[in-house]
Amino acid sequence: MRVLGVDPGLTRCGVGVVEGVPGRPCTLVAYYVIYTDPQDELPTRLLHLDRNLTDLVAEHSPDSVAVERVFSQHNVRTVMGTAQAGAVAVLTAARAGLPVQMYTPSEVKAAVTGSGQADKAQMTAMVTRLLRLSEPPRPADAADALALAICHVWRGGTRAKVAAAARKGGYR
Template structure:
């Protein structure tokens, strides 16, 4: 069964987009990769609108099953992290409007998934993405490679995360049933065994 993931490396100046199909096991195939760009001297609302419009075109063209977004993490530059967070929100809303699941992955999760090391540098990520997807050339700029890495990360981590969520839901269900039995036993003890 094929699963298609749109990976998004959010950014106001450059927003990386990568679409990857996954099959059985760890088979992955690059469908498309690119970058949405907005000029730094343009007003924020217009930049966000341009990204939203470009993203809508990608969603229409590629029809992904899931959208994987890089989770915003603390940076020294507050303006950069704010812009990244705003773009992440735009992407999440666009996906939610279409009923698509949205998953956030940290940079270290992505690096670990594609290189085996959560502290890999951008060059290592780009090299591994190029090899894994059997690309003729490395995706440029790094935002494009990062978007592909996000999609691959989700394809490989998604089944494990789904199994963990199912196990947690089952454990919660068992805990509720156990509490109900305890409450019933306590009630019976208080009433002396009377129904």
């Protein structure tokens, strides 16, 4: 199962691709950060993001895409940029015919570190360990995108296991 995770942001958008099966360590395929210039107009920035995401989806042919679900933050301006970038990510995946799953930051933290309150450093450390990397992925946006992808592989695993258990038990 190959998953492309997106940590949406208008200025920096993290993208992480991992491969794995539920209950086993995932393997790193690639990670990227797509930058857009804050000096550019919004149409130019969204178009740049859309083209780069479309290219990465085509290049890596993931089975599904995981995108961080945006929640209210203190800075409304930041929330808006994140919501706009997230919408582009979701739409790009949907246009490619891929299933899209959204996770809140605390769901991802809980899946990867065991705690929904984990900080950035702890998340990066766990992603580095789980993917058996010699160095932590930088910048943090890339680590967050990889964490999202890992979370989705494992959660997909949970669902697959439940489905398997249901079949085994003779009921669906």
